[in-house]
Amino acid sequence: MIEFENVTKVYPDGTRAVENLSFRVEEGTTTVLVGPSGCGKTTTMKLVNRLEEPTEGTVYYDGTDTQTLDATDLRREIGYVIQEVGLFDHMTVGENVATVPELKGWERERIDERVEELLELVDLPPEEYRDQYPTALSGGQRQRVGVARALAADPNVLLMDEPFGALDPITREDLQDEFLEIQEKIHTTILFVTHSIDEALKMGDRIAIFDMGELVQYGTPNEILSRPANGFVEEFIGDDRTLKRLGLIRVEEVMEPVADGEIRAVDDEPSAGVVAPEITLDSALSRMVQEDVDALSVRDGDGRLVGRLTRERIQSTQRAHTE
Structure with missing residues (x-):
């Protein structure tokens, strides 16, 4: 063009x-x-x-x-x-x-x-x-x-x-x-x-x-x-290249998908905040720090539970992108 x-x-x-x-x-x-x-x-x-x-x-x-x-x-x-x-x-x-x-x-x-x-x-x-x-x-x-x-x-x-x-x-x-x-x-x-x-x-x-x-x-x-x-x-x-790379990855790319049988268990977790699947991992990590939680439930635009994101999941993604 x-x-x-x-x-x-x-x-x-x-x-x-x-x-x-x-x-x-x-x-x-x-x-x-x-x-x-x-x-x-x-x-x-x-x-x-x-x-x-x-x-x-x-x-x-x-x-x-x-x-x-x-x-x-x-x-x-x-x-x-x-x-x-x-x-x-x-x-x-x-x-x-x-x-x-x-x-x-x-x-x-x-x-x-x-x-x-x-x-x-x-x-x-x-x-x-x-x-x-x-x-x-x-x-x-x-x-x-x-x-x-x-x-x-x-x-x-x-x-x-x-x-x-x-x-x-x-x-x-x-x-x-x-x-x-x-x-x-x-x-x-x-x-x-x-x-x-x-x-x-x-x-x-x-x-x-x-x-x-x-x-x-x-x-x-x-x-x-x-x-x-x-x-x-x-x-x-x-110097924060690793954190910046988290800003290029959406939650939906690395979250643990939630099967029907797991929905109640995740919903009942009192420590889990809620995020949208399209937000980036750096934003999700900031949410975890602000709310002092180690897990987030992921809901789509209609409020349906579609996955779960843990701090461990984010950390493993960080390690993968620094190797």
Whole structure:
């Protein structure tokens, strides 16, 4: 879907923002660009929609050199979400979301249906929020509107530049979780910029780690945690690699399934808290520590008991991932 081939970007003052960059973003996946400030990650993302132009090399969009495409048309095909959101405060939520479809000449009925669909998708009921103005919304709600607007014209590619960076930690985590659920439904190709390795590990199917304009490692979260390419990557990831790897494993992957005959016994355990099968092992371990228990019962969205997770089970998983 997106490919960088020997791409270099040099600014007029001689600053080399990215150097000989080559990697491919597969269709329907989320690739996170991560690294310290000034490492070239945002420049790389902007090369996709031609907000920046390469000095050397080629950026391909769906197999076509972006330099052969009209920049305005290209940007209308690509969704764009930024940290500051950039909503038009003089326009209602519905009008903000409808911006790109209107520019593309969609019929009114189609636009209205799309606005309603997207506001529902980002958990902003249209009957309540469509006619509100952005100034009346919280930061998290404004960010949801920004995501809806970026998705309005059903783009093949979505660029997200520190989209949750300005939010408080709780709101940020909630929106991360919500966006992962949205991505499971829409399967859009996403480039996501962040400076946080924890956010990269949570959000990305693949992670591109940058240092001083160079791509130093590109791989899955598990590959990066298990085989850091060099000392910089090791230091950037941090010392708690084992705990971070628990954040990549869901409870349902390692829990002890509960058979019908065992349901009463597990239900009767007074020490067992309750968790959902889709949460990660690091969250489950935190729950055990907070509640001072050694076992958790696992229940699905309908409240059905589906398994049991013990502290011993988590520890054995940790050992397996350090061998």
